[in-house]
Amino acid sequence: MRADPVSTSDRNRKLSVERIATARLPTAVGEFMVAGYRSLTSDEEFVALFKGDLRPEVPTLVRIHSQCLTGDVFGSKKCDCGQQLQRAMELIEREGRGAIVYQLQEGRGIGILNKIRAYALQDQGADTVEANERLGLGVDLREYRQCAEILLDLGLRRVRVMSNNPAKIRALRRAGLEVVERVPLEVEPHEAAMHYLRTKKHKMGHLFESLP
Numbered sequence: 001m002r003a004d005p006v007s008t009s010d011r012n013r014k015l016s017v018e019r020i021a022t023a024r025l026p027t028a029v030g031e032f033m034v035a036g037y038r039s040l041t042s043d044e045e046f047v048a049l050f051k052g053d054l055r056p057e058v059p060t061l062v063r064i065h066s067q068c069l070t071g072d073v074f075g076s077k078k079c080d081c082g083q084q085l086q087r088a089m090e091l092i093e094r095e096g097r098g099a100i101v102y103q104l105q106e107g108r109g110i111g112i113l114n115k116i117r118a119y120a121l122q123d124q125g126a127d128t129v130e131a132n133e134r135l136g137l138g139v140d141l142r143e144y145r146q147c148a149e150i151l152l153d154l155g156l157r158r159v160r161v162m163s164n165n166p167a168k169i170r171a172l173r174r175a176g177l178e179v180v181e182r183v184p185l186e187v188e189p190h191e192a193a194m195h196y197l198r199t200k201k202h203k204m205g206h207l208f209e210s211l212p
Contacts, residue, residue, distance in 0.1 A: 015149045016040045025049065029086070030093040037150055045104055048150050049089070052097030056157035059180045061098035063088040063162040064147045064171075067106045070115070078119070083187040088162050091183070099154055101147040108132075109141025144168055148175030 017037045025034040030051070037046040054060060065088065071081030085100070092098030107115030110132065118131035132139050148171055151159065160181040161169050169179055 015153060017046065017146050017149050017153065019153060027089070029089045032089075032092075035154075037146075037153075039146055044146070046147065046150055047102040048099060048154060049102065050099035050154055051092050052095075054097065054099065054155045056155055058097070059158045059160050060156055061088075061092050061095055061162060061183065062151055062156065062159045062172075063098075063100045063185070064144055064168050065100055065102050066108065066142055067102065067104045069106060069112055070119075078122075080187050084185050087185060087187055091162065099151060099156065101150050103142070103144075103147050105142045108139070109143075110135075110137045140167070142167075144171035145175060148172050148177060151175075151177060 017039055020036045020038055022033060022035040025032045032049050032051045035048040035050070037048060039045070052060075063084075065081075065085050068076075068079060068081035070076035071079045071083075072085055073082075075082055088098075088100055092100070106112045107118065110118070114135060114137060117135055118126075118128065118137075121131035121134055122128065126134060129139050144167070151172070152175065156177065158178045158180050159172060160183050161172060161179055162183045162185045163169060164185055169182060173179055
């Protein structure tokens with residue numbers, strides 16, 4: 001599996017992330033490589049999961065996945081996050097090439113404790129946007145520039161983005177990546193997630209073709 005750091009000429013872009021280590025990662029889906037990155041401008045850390053021969057000229061499946069402890073680890077039915085991550089890994093395994101950047105911005109950037117506070121307000125009837133606003137927090141505080149830089153560092157230039165979030169696609173384009181396709185990442189949600197998903201569609205502009 002090849003994913004060499006960017007060339008010297010590309011380093012002139014002054015990436016603000018640094019690759020720390022790379023290792024093999026056998027998973028239930030298949031064998032991947034995992035790389036750890038750290039920001040040079042903050043204390044944020046990132047993980048990149050990738051597979052195959054990553055070439056700049058080949059349109060490649062990619063995903064920016066924001067950490068969701070409740071969904072990714074505990075299998076929460078309140079969201080589709082864990083299912084999306086699993087589906088992205090499966091699509092990359094099937095294709096034999098691709099990358100996922102896992103950013104540690106829990107709860108769209110508010111952190112796990114505030115996320116649980118927001119969950120409590122949702123239990124009282126607030127939607128995900130209203131809950132954040134009642135807590136005096138931003139609706140979506142995530143920033144994707146350094147995630148895009150990691151994809152560049154992995155050697156990618158042309159990408160097929162597995163996402164329903166237009167903001168992620170715009171961020172990749174601003175960073176200099178050519179988005180040749182958006183690959184919808186819709187999964188069969190649990191009934192408990194329907195209100196959450198409709199809020200993302202109607203209040204946050206996420207693209208869900210299967211939702212009214």
